[in-house]
Amino acid sequence: MFSQIALGTMEQGLMYAIMVLGVYLTYRILDYADLSVDGSFTLGAATATSMIVGGTDPWLATGMAFIAGTLAGLFTGILHTKFKITPLLSGILTMTALYSINLRVMGRANISLLGSRTVFTDFAKFPFMEEYGVFVLCLISVVCLGAVIYFFLQTELGLALRATGDNELMIRSLGVNTDLMKILGLSLSNGLVAFAGSYVAQKLQFADASMGIGMIIAGLASVIIGEVLIGTSSIGRAIFAVICGGVIYRAIIAVVLQLGLEATDLKLITAFIVIIALVSPNIRRSLSSLLKGIQGKEAQ
Amino acid sequence: MLNVREILKTFNLGTINQKIALNKLSLELFPNDFVTVIGSNGAGKSTLLNAIAGNFFVDSGKIAIENADITRLPAHKRADMISRVFQDPLSGTAASMTIEENLIMAYRRGKTRRLRPAIGTKERDLFRVKLEKLGLGLENRLTHRVSLLSGGQRQALTLLMATLQKPKLLLLDEHTAALDPKTAEKVLELTCNVTEQEHLTTLMITHNLDHALTFGNRTIMMHEGRVILDIKGTERNNMTISNLLEMFEKASGAHMNTDRMILA
Ligand SMILES: Nc1ncnc2c1ncn2[C@@H]1O[C@H](COP(=O)(O)OP(=O)(O)O)[C@@H](O)[C@H]1O
Ligand SMILES: [Mg+2]
Numbered sequence: 390m391f392s393q394i395a396l397g398t399m400e401q402g403l404m405y406a407i408m409v410l411g412v413y414l415t416y417r418i419l420d421y422a423d424l425s426v427d428g429s430f431t432l433g434a435a436t437a438t439s440m441i442v443g444g445t446d447p448w449l450a451t452g453m454a455f456i457a458g459t460l461a462g463l464f465t466g467i468l469h470t471k472f473k474i475t476p477l478l479s480g481i482l483t484m485t486a487l488y489s490i491n492l493r494v495m496g497r498a499n500i501s502l503l504g505s506r507t508v509f510t511d512f513a514k515f516p517f518m519e520e521y522g523v524f525v526l527c528l529i530s531v532v533c534l535g536a537v538i539y540f541f542l543q544t545e546l547g548l549a550l551r552a553t554g555d556n557e558l559m560i561r562s563l564g565v566n567t568d569l570m571k572i573l574g575l576s577l578s579n580g581l582v583a584f585a586g587s588y589v590a591q592k593l594q595f596a597d598a599s600m601g602i603g604m605i606i607a608g609l610a611s612v613i614i615g616e617v618l619i620g621t622s623s624i625g626r627a628i629f630a631v632i633c634g635g636v637i638y639r640a641i642i643a644v645v646l647q648l649g650l651e652a653t654d655l656k657l658i659t660a661f662i663v664i665i666a667l668v669s670p671n672i673r674r675s676l677s678s679l680l681k682g683i684q685g686k687e688a689q
Numbered sequence: 690m691l692n693v694r695e696i697l698k699t700f701n702l703g704t705i706n707q708k709i710a711l712n713k714l715s716l717e718l719f720p721n722d723f724v725t726v727i728g729s730n731g732a733g734k735s736t737l738l739n740a741i742a743g744n745f746f747v748d749s750g751k752i753a754i755e756n757a758d759i760t761r762l763p764a765h766k767r768a769d770m771i772s773r774v775f776q777d778p779l780s781g782t783a784a785s786m787t788i789e790e791n792l793i794m795a796y797r798r799g800k801t802r803r804l805r806p807a808i809g810t811k812e813r814d815l816f817r818v819k820l821e822k823l824g825l826g827l828e829n830r831l832t833h834r835v836s837l838l839s840g841g842q843r844q845a846l847t848l849l850m851a852t853l854q855k856p857k858l859l860l861l862d863e864h865t866a867a868l869d870p871k872t873a874e875k876v877l878e879l880t881c882n883v884t885e886q887e888h889l890t891t892l893m894i895t896h897n898l899d900h901a902l903t904f905g906n907r908t909i910m911m912h913e914g915r916v917i918l919d920i921k922g923t924e925r926n927n928m929t930i931s932n933l934l935e936m937f938e939k940a941s942g943a944h945m946n947t948d949r950m951i952l953a
Pocket of ligand 2: 735736867
């Protein structure tokens with residue numbers, strides 16, 4: 390029983406970690422709070438499920454979910470860079486528009502995949518994968534995507550993207566079109582988020598028009614948890630941190646549910662995690678100095 | 690080399706805050722010119738540099754470099770010709786990135802950014818040699834984040850970044866003003882060395898009148914968006930600071946606001 394819950398939590402955590410990687414790209418690398426995430430998560434789920442129901446190969450459908458997400462990010466990016474709409478409002482506009490688009494894509498408020506082929510049912514056919522297939526596939530996906538992002542951020546293009554989030558004036562004076570960088574970052578980010586959405590829907594065998602609500606806050610909470618617990622001293626470490634943050638966030642949610650809270654209270658709890666993290670950016674420093682103080686007293 | 694013809698720039702047009710920052714200003718720079726720029730606060734010095742670098746488009750007038758019209762070219766497309774160092778040491782580098790990452794971005798100034806590993810051993814070796822010349826020990830700290838450096842170190846690094854890939858025009862906006870006097874001297878010395886060695890055409894804003902007369906080969910003075918004085922050669926060599934202030938008063942009909950000026 391316990392190990393079942395633990396395994397389920399790990400699987401979920403790894404899927405959501407893909408979404409968290411996307412949020413990390415915008416929120417930390419580009420320094421852009423992108424609210425389109427709520428819509429593009431559902432977009433990924435809607436695209437994959439409706440294509441699978443329509444008879445498309447689930448792997449191809451998952452790839453298409455990624456592409457649909459990049460288009461959503463592209464839209465947000467154009468709103469912001471070409472039409473000079475603020476980052477927050479650009480995201481909200483995309484999120485709102487996507488709500489209708491997602492309903493169009495699905496044709497109804499929800500789709501069931503019960504009995505359909507998914508990437509997970511396919512993967513379960515490999516030897517020894519009957520029980521741990523979901524976990525292994527999610528792990529492989531997260532590790533591969535994390536590695537790709539890690540290497541990408543060390544390329545010339547990746548450096549330009551990071552510099553756009555760090556010091557836009559400077560990198561523009563070095564000849565980089567920062568508008569393009571923002572569009573690129575937003576596209577990649579939303580692609581990852583939609584990819585995660587398609588995984589979640591295939592695991593749950595279910596997509597729902599409102600399944601992305603609150604996703605951005607969950608993503609931010611995960612990024613912050615990971616950074617506080619693991620640190621950000623290098624890009625590699627930061628990527629590892631946000632992946633872990635995604636898993637730990639899911640674990641916290643699972644524990645809270647086991648303690649008897651209603652699933653409907655989750656968003657409140659998530660919001661509180663983010664608020665606590667935001668109002669005390671020095672939380673880690675004060676924690677560590679507190680710990681030192683206690684140790685110091687014990688030594689005396 | 691640089692040809693600025695009657696450029697006009699008005700901020701907040703049509704509001705009560707309307708301000709003519711550049712008033713049909715003209716200026717010509719010749720190859721290897723090192724021009725120092727002085728003028729009281731708000732004279733339009735920074736705005737002139739911003740206009741040349743393309744932070745905004747001028748309302749009218751023309752800007753050309755080596756006969757190529759760049760008036761309507763966005764800033765990122767002028768980057769292969771122009772490099773800059775700002776007053777604020779924080780503004781010239783990306784703090785969260787390492788020294789070598791900052792250097793490689795500058796090394797590729799004006800070039801297309803590709804999907805290939807940014808830094809190789811060849812570049813690293815080059816950076817070490819260049820950093821060693823700064824004499825700040827940064828050559829052993831290639832993978833340190835720039836946020837760990839002092840203001841002076843960051844400014845020296847920014848200067849190196851600006852000249853790593855030889856620009857046609859180097860723009861310096863009071864780039865030593867935020868540093869302590871000793872560090873400022875050091876950065877100025879580096880500036881002189883590099884402009885001489887690389888034969889750079891340079892425009893340097895300074896609020897230090899002594900520096901304005903000792904560095905470079907030509908000095909211009911700005912007032913209310915115009916160049917009101919342009920001296921070089923023997924006239925400049927015989928110039929004293931009090932002469933300079935006198936000429937300012939004659940040319941502008943106003944007292945120079947010397948609050949921020951360093952007169953000696
Ligand atoms: N972005 C801007 N928006 C509005 N006014 C500006 C802007 N930049 C400069 N100004 C105004 O233009 C004038 C010239 O400024 P500036 O070029 O910074 O002077 P300085 O010679 O001290 O460098 C000042 O009155 C300043 O307030
Ligand atoms: Mg200025």
